[in-house]
Amino acid sequence: xxxxxxxxxxxxxxxxxxxxxxxxxxxxxxxxxxxxxxxxxxxxxxxxxxxxxxxxxxxxxxxxxxxxxxxxxxxxxxxxxxxxxxxxxxxxxxxxxxxxxxxxxxxxxxxxxxxxxxxxxxxxxxxxxxxxxxxxxxxxxxxxxxxxxxxxxxxxxxxxxxxxxxxxxxxxxxxxxxxxxxxxxxxxxxxxxxxxxxxxxxxxxxxxxxxxxxxxxxxxxxxxxxxxxxxxxxxxxxxxxxxxxxxxxxxxxxxxxxxxxxxxxxxxxxxxxxxxxxxxxxxxxxxxxxxxxx
Amino acid sequence: xxxxxxxxxxxxxxxxxxxxxxxxxxxxxxxxxxxxxxxxxxxxxxxxxxxxxxxxxxxxxxxxxxxxxxxxxxxxxxxxxxxxxxxxxxxxxxxxxxxxxxxxxxxxxxxxxxxxxxxxxxxxxxxxxxxxxxxxxxxxxxxxxxxxxxxxxxxxxxxxxxxxxxxxxxxxxxxxxxxxxxxxxxxxxxxxxxxxxxxxxxxxxxxxxxxxxxxxxxxxxxxxxxxxxxxxxxxxxxxxxxxxxxxxxxxxxxxxxxxxxxxxxxxxxxxxxxxxxxxxxxxxxxxxxxxxxxxxxxxxxxxxxxxxxxxxxxxxxxxxxxxxxxxxxxxxxxxxxxxxxxxxxxxxxxxxxxxxxxxxxxxxxxxxxxxxxxxxxxxxxxxxxxxxxxxxxxxxxxxxxxxxxxx
Numbered sequence: 001x002x003x004x005x006x007x008x009x010x011x012x013x014x015x016x017x018x019x020x021x022x023x024x025x026x027x028x029x030x031x032x033x034x035x036x037x038x039x040x041x042x043x044x045x046x047x048x049x050x051x052x053x054x055x056x057x058x059x060x061x062x063x064x065x066x067x068x069x070x071x072x073x074x075x076x077x078x079x080x081x082x083x084x085x086x087x088x089x090x091x092x093x094x095x096x097x098x099x100x101x102x103x104x105x106x107x108x109x110x111x112x113x114x115x116x117x118x119x120x121x122x123x124x125x126x127x128x129x130x131x132x133x134x135x136x137x138x139x140x141x142x143x144x145x146x147x148x149x150x151x152x153x154x155x156x157x158x159x160x161x162x163x164x165x166x167x168x169x170x171x172x173x174x175x176x177x178x179x180x181x182x183x184x185x186x187x188x189x190x191x192x193x194x195x196x197x198x199x200x201x202x203x204x205x206x207x208x209x210x211x212x213x214x215x216x217x218x219x220x221x222x223x224x225x226x227x228x229x230x231x232x233x234x235x236x237x238x239x240x241x242x243x244x245x246x247x248x249x250x251x252x253x254x255x256x257x258x259x260x261x262x263x264x265x266x267x268x269x270x271x272x273x274x275x276x277x278x279x280x281x282x283x284x285x286x287x288x289x290x291x292x293x294x
Numbered sequence: 295x296x297x298x299x300x301x302x303x304x305x306x307x308x309x310x311x312x313x314x315x316x317x318x319x320x321x322x323x324x325x326x327x328x329x330x331x332x333x334x335x336x337x338x339x340x341x342x343x344x345x346x347x348x349x350x351x352x353x354x355x356x357x358x359x360x361x362x363x364x365x366x367x368x369x370x371x372x373x374x375x376x377x378x379x380x381x382x383x384x385x386x387x388x389x390x391x392x393x394x395x396x397x398x399x400x401x402x403x404x405x406x407x408x409x410x411x412x413x414x415x416x417x418x419x420x421x422x423x424x425x426x427x428x429x430x431x432x433x434x435x436x437x438x439x440x441x442x443x444x445x446x447x448x449x450x451x452x453x454x455x456x457x458x459x460x461x462x463x464x465x466x467x468x469x470x471x472x473x474x475x476x477x478x479x480x481x482x483x484x485x486x487x488x489x490x491x492x493x494x495x496x497x498x499x500x501x502x503x504x505x506x507x508x509x510x511x512x513x514x515x516x517x518x519x520x521x522x523x524x525x526x527x528x529x530x531x532x533x534x535x536x537x538x539x540x541x542x543x544x545x546x547x548x549x550x551x552x553x554x555x556x557x558x559x560x561x562x563x564x565x566x567x568x569x570x571x572x573x574x575x576x577x578x579x580x581x582x583x584x585x586x587x588x589x590x591x592x593x594x595x596x597x598x599x600x601x602x603x604x605x606x607x608x609x610x611x612x613x614x615x616x617x618x619x620x621x622x623x624x625x626x627x628x629x630x631x632x633x634x635x636x637x638x639x640x641x642x643x644x645x646x647x648x649x650x651x652x653x654x655x656x657x658x659x660x661x662x663x664x665x666x667x668x669x670x671x672x673x674x675x676x677x678x679x680x681x682x683x684x685x686x687x688x689x690x691x692x693x694x695x696x697x698x699x700x701x
Contacts, residue, residue, distance in 0.1 A: 071462025
C-alpha cells in the first residue's frame with residue numbers, strides 16, 4: 001500500500017510498531033510524493049535506520065541496504081565482476097578451443113556481474129518496482145564516495161562500460177542516514193528532504209516502550225521514559241537513545257523487575273550508558289535523582 | 295491538488311519567504327522556492343502544523359537551521375495566521391551579520407604578500423646567511439615588523455611532509471599485497487599469454503589529519519598572531535585541518551583558516567572569536583570539544599596540536615579528566631608551549647602538570663627554529679599509539695620524545 005496522506009503514513013507506521021511524530025510523518029509523505037531521497041539525521045539510537053525498514057514493510061518492497069564505512073568504493077557499492085567464474089569460463093573456452101571474439105563479450109556480460117546495493121536498487125527499479133534503498137551512516141564514508149553518490153541520486157542510473165547503462169524506471173525510495181560524526185556536504189543534502197530526528201517526548205517514548213516490549217507495566221514504562229528524559233538533560237558524553245530505552249526495558253524484563261528501583265537502575269546502568277565518565281557522572285549525582293517523580 | 299498561478303499572493307509570499315530564509319543564512323536557491331510550492335501543494339495548507347513541517351523539510355539541511363526556520367515561520371505565518379495570509383511586503387530584508395566590533399589583529403605591515411609567490415623557492419628554505427640564522431632563533435615577541443613579515447613569508451614556504459598511515463582504500467601496486475583480480479583479468483583479455491600475470495593492490499597511504507587547539511588567552515597574546523600564521527601555513531599542506539581556539543570558551547575556526555589569504559583568514563578568525571585575551575579555561579574548553587565536536591571532527595586518527603602556555607584558571611581535575619578523553623580520541627598529542635624553550639623553564643603550572651601525562655610530545659614554539667622542529671616531529675609520528683592513561687588519576691611520568699628539561 002502506498003500511503004497517500006500524512007495521516008495514512010502515521011497509521012501505517014504505527015501499525016508496524018513505529019510511533020512517528022507528526023513532523024516525521026509529514027516528511028516521509030513528502031519524500032514519497034516528490035520522489036526525493038529522505039535524509040535523516042540525529043543522534044545514534046533514535047530510530048533512523050528503523051524508518052527505512054518500516055517503510056519497506058509498509059510499501060511491501062524489498063529493503064536494499066548499503067552500510068557505509070571508511071574506504072567504501074564503487075566496487076563495494078555498485079558492482080563487481082565475478083572473477084573466479086570468469087576465469088573458469090575462460091579456461092573452459094580454451095579447452096573447447098572455440099573462436100575467441102564473441103566469447104570475450106560473453107564473459108563481460110551481466111551473467112558474470114555481482115550487483116552490489118546501488119545496482120540492485122537500480123535493477124529492481126528498472127522493472128517498475130520501487131525498492132527502498134537504505135544508505136546507512138553516510139557520515140562514515142569518505143568525501144569521495146559522497147561526491148559519487150551525488151551523481152547517483154540525481155540520475156538513478158549505472159553505467160557499466162562492458163554492458164551499457166541501466167536506468168531506473170521510477171526512482172527508488174531512498175533513505176540516507178547520518179549520525180553526524182561529520183558534516184555531509186550541503187549539495188547532497190539539498191537533493192534530499194531533510195529531517196532531524198530528535199529524542200522522543202515523554203509520551204511518545206512511553207508509547208514506544210509499550211509497543212515494542214509487550215507485557216511491560218504502565219508504571220515501569222513511564223519510569224523508564226522519565227529516567228531517560230532526565231539522563232538526556234545531564235550533559236552526558238553520549239546521551240542514551242530510544243534503542244537504549246528498549247534495551248533497558250528488555251533487560252528489566254529478563255531480570256524480572258516490575259519497577260525501576262535505585263538498586264536495579266544502578267546495576268543496569270551499563271545497558272544504557274557506554275562511557276565510564278557518563279556512568280560516573282550519573283552515580284555521583286545519585287541514581288535516585290533519575291527516578292523521583294515531579 | 296490545485297496549482298496556483300504564480301501571481302497569487304500565496305505564491306508571492308512563498309517567494310518572499312524563501313528570500314527571507316536566504317538572508318538568514320539558509321541554503322535557499324531558486325529551486326527551493328519551487329520545492330516550497332510543491333511541498334505546500336502536497337500536504338495542503340489546511341493544517342498549518344503539517345505545512346510547517348513540510349516546508350521546513352525542504353529548506354533546512356542541518357539541525358541548527360531549525361531555529362532560524364521556526365523564527366521565520368513565526369514572522370510570516372505565525373500567531374494563527376494561515377499560510378494563505380496576504381502578501382507581506384513590510385518585511386525589511388536586512389543582511390544579518392555578526393557585529394564586527396571585535397578586535398582585529400592588525401597586520402604589522404601593509405605590504406601585500408601576493409607578489410612574493412613569484413620569488414624562487416630556494417630563498418625560503420635556504421637559511422644560509424647569518425641574518426636568517428639570527429631570525430630563525432629570535433623569539434617571536436622580539437621581532438620587528440619587518441622581521442615578522444619575513445618570518446611569515448618563510449613560514450608560508452616551509453616544506454611539510456607529515457607522517458602517513460595506511461588508509462582503507464586500495465591502489466594498484468607493483469607487487470605484493472593482495473591480488474587485483476579486476477586488473478588481472480582485464481590484462482588477460484585479448485592477450486595470448488599462457489601464464490596469468492597477477493596484478494596487485496596495496497593500501498593507499500593517507501595523511502593523518504591535523505587537529506589544532508590553540509590558546510588565545512591573555513598570557514598567550516604576544517605569540518598568538520605568529521602561531522596562527524603557522525597554522526594557516528599548515529593548511530593546504532596537510533590532508534585535512536581542523537582548528538579551534540579557546541580562552542574561556544571554545545570557538546571553531548576551521549572555515550576561517552581555510553581562506554587562502556592569511557591576513558583575511560586572521561581577521562575573520564578575530565571576528566569569530568569573542569574572548570580574545572580573556573582568562574584561560576583549558577579543561578572546560580576541552581570538555582566542550584570532547585562533548586560537542588570530538589565525534590564530528592575527529593576522524594581518521596588525527597594528530598592533535600595543542601598550543602598553550604598552560605596557565606589555567608580552571609579546575610585542574612577537570613583538565614586532567616578531559617585531557618584523558620581527548621588523548622584517547624586522537625592518534626597523538628603534541629603540546630606546543632612558547633615558553634618551553636626558555637632557559638630554566640619547567641612545566642610547573644598546575645595546568646601543565648595536569649595535562650602532561652597525556653601528552654606525547656612537549657615542544658617549545660617561540661621562534662622559527664622551534665617551528666621547524668614541530669614540523670619534523672609531525673613527520674616522524676609513528677604509526678602506533680602508545681597506551682593512554684585511563685581516567686583522571688594518571689600521574690605517571692610520560693615518555694616524552696624531547697623537550698622536557700630533565701631536572
